Amino acid sequence: MPYKFSKLKRLKPAEVPLIRRDPVDPKARAVAEPIVEAIRTEGEPALRRYAEQFGEITPGAPLVLRRDVELLAAWQATSHEDQATLKRTAARIRAFARAQRATVTECTVPIPGGEAGHTVEPVEAAGCYAPGGRYPLPSTVLMTAITARVAGCKVVRVASPKPLPIILAAAYVAEADELIPVGGAHAIAALAYGAGAVGACDAVCGPGNMYVTAAKALVSGRVAIDMLAGPSECQVIADADASAKIVAHDLLAQSEHDPAAIPILITTSEPLAAAVDAEILTQLKTLSTAETAEAALENGYTVVVDDIDAAADMSDRLAVEHVEVMVKDPIALGKRLKHYGGLFVGEGAAEVLGDYGAGPNHTLPTGGTA
Numbered sequence: 001m002p003y004k005f006s007k008l009k010r011l012k013p014a015e016v017p018l019i020r021r022d023p024v025d026p027k028a029r030a031v032a033e034p035i036v037e038a039i040r041t042e043g044e045p046a047l048r049r050y051a052e053q054f055g056e057i058t059p060g061a062p063l064v065l066r067r068d069v070e071l072l073a074a075w076q077a078t079s080h081e082d083q084a085t086l087k088r089t090a091a092r093i094r095a096f097a098r099a100q101r102a103t104v105t106e107c108t109v110p111i112p113g114g115e116a117g118h119t120v121e122p123v124e125a126a127g128c129y130a131p132g133g134r135y136p137l138p139s140t141v142l143m144t145a146i147t148a149r150v151a152g153c154k155v156v157r158v159a160s161p162k163p164l165p166i167i168l169a170a171a172y173v174a175e176a177d178e179l180i181p182v183g184g185a186h187a188i189a190a191l192a193y194g195a196g197a198v199g200a201c202d203a204v205c206g207p208g209n210m211y212v213t214a215a216k217a218l219v220s221g222r223v224a225i226d227m228l229a230g231p232s233e234c235q236v237i238a239d240a241d242a243s244a245k246i247v248a249h250d251l252l253a254q255s256e257h258d259p260a261a262i263p264i265l266i267t268t269s270e271p272l273a274a275a276v277d278a279e280i281l282t283q284l285k286t287l288s289t290a291e292t293a294e295a296a297l298e299n300g301y302t303v304v305v306d307d308i309d310a311a312a313d314m315s316d317r318l319a320v321e322h323v324e325v326m327v328k329d330p331i332a333l334g335k336r337l338k339h340y341g342g343l344f345v346g347e348g349a350a351e352v353l354g355d356y357g358a359g360p361n362h363t364l365p366t367g368g369t370a
Contacts, residue, residue: 031185035184036215040189089142128159129206129208140207141171161183235315238327243347249279250350255294268306312337321366322364324349326347
C-alpha cells in the first residue's frame with residue numbers, strides 16, 4: 001500500500017495555531033436538531049423510527065436491555081480471560097473514582113446567627129454514552145457507568161449503538177441498570193427527555209461523534225452534561241534523549257482513533273523530529289489501522305523549540321486533551337505544566353494506559369479547553 005505520509009508538518013513556534021474551535025459543527029447541529037425535537041415531542045415512536053433507520057434495532061426489538069437478563073447473559077458468555085480483564089480494569093477505575101469522590105466534601109461556614117454550608121449529593125439518574133463507530137469501547141462504558149455508580153446515582157443507564165457482547169459485559173461489570181442499544185443524537189435525546197421504556201436522566205456524559213456532541217449541546221439545560229468534546233488530541237513533549245520509536249508509537253496510537261484526531265510533537269531536537277518521522281513511516285507499514293492514522297497525521301504537526309521552557313509555554317498555551325512528557329527530567333516538567341486534560345509523565349506512561357484502564361477517566365476536555 002502506498003503511503004502519502006512523508007513527515008509531520010513543520011511549524012515554527014509563531015505559526016502554531018491555538019486549538020480554539022467551536023465544538024459543535026453547524027452542519028451536525030442542523031441534522032441533530034430535528035432528531036432531538038422529534039424524540040422530545042414523540043418519545044418512543046420517534047426513537048424506534050431513527051434506531052430502525054440507522055440499522056441499530058429491528059422492528060419490535062427491545063429498546064432496553066436489562067441488567068438481570070441480557071447484560072447478565074452476555075457476561076456469562078464472555079470468556080474467562082475477558083472477564084478477568086474487565087474486572088481488573090473496573091477495579092482500578094472504581095478505586096480512582098472513589099478517591100476522587102472523597103475529595104468533594106461538605107462544608108460549613110460560621111455566619112452571624114448560625115452557619116451556612118453545602119452538602120454533596122448525586123443526581124438521581126445518570127445517562128452514560130459509549131460510542132460504537134470503528135471500534136468497540138468497553139473502556140468508555142466502564143469509565144462513565146462506574147463513575148456514576150461511585151457518585152451514588154440510583155439509576156445508571158448506558159446507551160451504545162449496535163453493542164457487541166463485550167460492551168454488554170462491560171455494562172454488567174460496571175453495575176449499569178440497563179443498556180439502550182442505540183446511538184447518535186436520538187440516543188442523547190432519549191436519555192435527556194425519556195422515550196417510553198427509556199427513562200429520562202438528570203445528567204448525560206460520555207464522548208461521541210459530531211452528532212452526539214451537537215445533541216448534547218441542544219439538551220444542555222434540560223439535563224447536565226459533562227462537556228462538549230471534539231476530536232481527540234495527543235501531544236508529546238520530547239528532547240534529544242527521547243526514543244523516536246516510542247514517540248512514534250504513541251502518536252500513532254492516538255491517530256488511529258479517528259481521521260480527525262490531532263497528533264502534535266513539541267521537541268527541542270531537530271534530529272529527534274526527523275527520526276520520529278522515519279519511525280512513523282516504518283510503523284505505518286505494519287499498522288492495521290494505517291488508513292485512519294495517516295488521515296489523522298495530516299492534521300498534526302511538529303514544532304522545534306529552543307528549550308524546555310519554550311516547550312512548556314507552548315503546551316500550556318495549546319491546552320490539549322493528552323500531554324505526554326518524554327524528557328530528561330519528566331517529573332520536573334510535569335509539575336510545571338498546568339493546562340492539559342491528562343498528563344502522562346515519562347516514557348513508560350503511555351497515553352493508551354489512561355485510555356484503557358490505568359484508573360483515571362478518559363473522558364477529557366479537548367479543543368483548547370483543558
